[in-house]
Amino acid sequence: MKTDRWVGESEVKGLTERQFDNAVERILDGDRSGLRDIYEEYGKMIFGTVMSVVKSPHDAEDITSDFFIRLWSIADTYVGGNGHRRWLAAIARNMAIDHLRRKKRETVAHEDSCLDETPSDEHLEESVADRLTVTAAVNSLEETEREIINLKFISQLTFSEISKILKKPLGTVTWKYRKALEKLRRCIPDEKLV
Amino acid sequence: MKSSFEDKLMEKYQGEMSQYAPDMDKMWDRIESGLEERSPRAKKIVMHSKKRAAAIWAAAAIILIPMGYQALQFSESSIKSNETSVVDQSMDGASNGGYFEAAGEAAEEFEPSVDSSPAGHLPEKMDYTELKFPRETAMSNMPDIENECVAYFVESEVLSQTERFVDVKVRSASYNEEENAVEYELYDVLGDTLLNISTAFGNGENNTLCSNQYVLKIGHEYILPLGEADGKYYIVFPSAPQTELTEDGYAVFHNGWTSFMENETAYLECPRNGKDDYFYDRMAVTFAENLNFSADESGEGFTEKELDDMETVDKAVSEWLKNTQQMPRDERIEGAKELLYELASEGYIRRYSIFFDDSNGMFSFEYSCGAIGRIKIDPFDPMMN
Numbered sequence: 234m235k236t237d238r239w240v241g242e243s244e245v246k247g248l249t250e251r252q253f254d255n256a257v258e259r260i261l262d263g264d265r266s267g268l269r270d271i272y273e274e275y276g277k278m279i280f281g282t283v284m285s286v287v288k289s290p291h292d293a294e295d296i297t298s299d300f301f302i303r304l305w306s307i308a309d310t311y312v313g314g315n316g317h318r319r320w321l322a323a324i325a326r327n328m329a330i331d332h333l334r335r336k337k338r339e340t341v342a343h344e345d346s347c348l349d350e351t352p353s354d355e356h357l358e359e360s361v362a363d364r365l366t367v368t369a370a371v372n373s374l375e376e377t378e379r380e381i382i383n384l385k386f387i388s389q390l391t392f393s394e395i396s397k398i399l400k401k402p403l404g405t406v407t408w409k410y411r412k413a414l415e416k417l418r419r420c421i422p423d424e425k426l427v
Numbered sequence: 428m429k430s431s432f433e434d435k436l437m438e439k440y441q442g443e444m445s446q447y448a449p450d451m452d453k454m455w456d457r458i459e460s461g462l463e464e465r466s467p468r469a470k471k472i473v474m475h476s477k478k479r480a481a482a483i484w485a486a487a488a489i490i491l492i493p494m495g496y497q498a499l500q501f502s503e504s505s506i507k508s509n510e511t512s513v514v515d516q517s518m519d520g521a522s523n524g525g526y527f528e529a530a531g532e533a534a535e536e537f538e539p540s541v542d543s544s545p546a547g548h549l550p551e552k553m554d555y556t557e558l559k560f561p562r563e564t565a566m567s568n569m570p571d572i573e574n575e576c577v578a579y580f581v582e583s584e585v586l587s588q589t590e591r592f593v594d595v596k597v598r599s600a601s602y603n604e605e606e607n608a609v610e611y612e613l614y615d616v617l618g619d620t621l622l623n624i625s626t627a628f629g630n631g632e633n634n635t636l637c638s639n640q641y642v643l644k645i646g647h648e649y650i651l652p653l654g655e656a657d658g659k660y661y662i663v664f665p666s667a668p669q670t671e672l673t674e675d676g677y678a679v680f681h682n683g684w685t686s687f688m689e690n691e692t693a694y695l696e697c698p699r700n701g702k703d704d705y706f707y708d709r710m711a712v713t714f715a716e717n718l719n720f721s722a723d724e725s726g727e728g729f730t731e732k733e734l735d736d737m738e739t740v741d742k743a744v745s746e747w748l749k750n751t752q753q754m755p756r757d758e759r760i761e762g763a764k765e766l767l768y769e770l771a772s773e774g775y776i777r778r779y780s781i782f783f784d785d786s787n788g789m790f791s792f793e794y795s796c797g798a799i800g801r802i803k804i805d806p807f808d809p810m811m812n
Binding site: 402 | 687
């Protein structure tokens, strides 16, 4: 069975590579409209990426601001053709991680029985599911699974891009993604997603 | 294609995340106030080609030993290279007398074209004949098996069984009549180990092979999903074309791998391999690097130590060649075998990467850094190359 999706622009929203290159060129020329265009397109994505790591809206806002200020300075380090979205997400993620390290804050993984590998009590699952938001459920995942879900859902990266950022083989990324979805599906019934 | 649950989950998660988002206009004001003036400066965006180059070192009249792997029946060495033009030139032999120039250039900077598109865009369609595969080596004892295939490839189910993905070259494949199974010896390229895997024939269910048209080809390189049961690895869903890496930097796979389809892909026109070939019109191709099965993606080129190590191997081989030119072929093979094993034991060569192609008297191996090395045993014959 053929698929009708072979080549062309990604279905994911955002600038094309050429548009991004153009924006960077404008930044290098000292034109703030280049940065503004990137901000307009990716500001929320960057915020979401950072937020998924630091889990503090206030800190995420600070880091996101710093990100774009820094982007203005380091635009000349961008190498065209390597996937700008991945480049942006990688920098944002690293800044968020650095922030956490500076604050010596640890992310606590909730040991929720609902997300364990072994099936848990049905009644417990139901009560937990009632309380859990998707955010809380994602935060309860194992670290790599959580990172992959965030990079996929929030940063909107492809599996290939995720594998490069996390430095893990693509097969591992896709496998862990599916595992994470299975866990989330056990906790979050369809009606909760309406 | 994403499931409905996946779509809804993503949408809900994004919605929850956006609740925390600040006023973006105010944030821009804050950002803009923090920007320093920058003077315009001329800067072109340069694009780097992939820094993994195949360094092909040569030595004259090298003798290499079959390494005891008599089952190794490459009709042509399967050599992976990321610099196709260099390999092709070398394979021709005519331009350089059969000896190979080192092709260890790291990065190549070049000006982008006018439209500044990334280098290496795929066309909408490619033809199977455009791709470069190792010459096929037929298995001598493989019967013609064709069972009714009832299994259906579903990526999520395959992934749920997969313990790991491996990048392997098929060193041998033979049919075990008693077990009604194909037995493979696979060289794990990244792990530099050997894997012995058996795949039984059946109807495609329970990870059986329904047809010998899906049997892995000797000398070819694949990305395989492996499951584990009772301490043994098995190929998950063998009744389909496996993801294959070509010699010219592409990856060929069937479009049931929806994850792979997220990369830039081209439709691959393939010949139909019999009336029971259900995949011939479902094949796709992407750049091998997009699949990124190597954990090491530094792409920084060779380090000084790596270059020194390669030179150590080269010097050792060259010295050996010089001293053994008059020796009978078999003895040279034996001696070179000892040399290469010794270099492998010291970590200069990947032990299980050493292959010998008797048909052209050529050894190939991988240096510890992953670059390809080739050594020719027999004198170059312009009539044969």
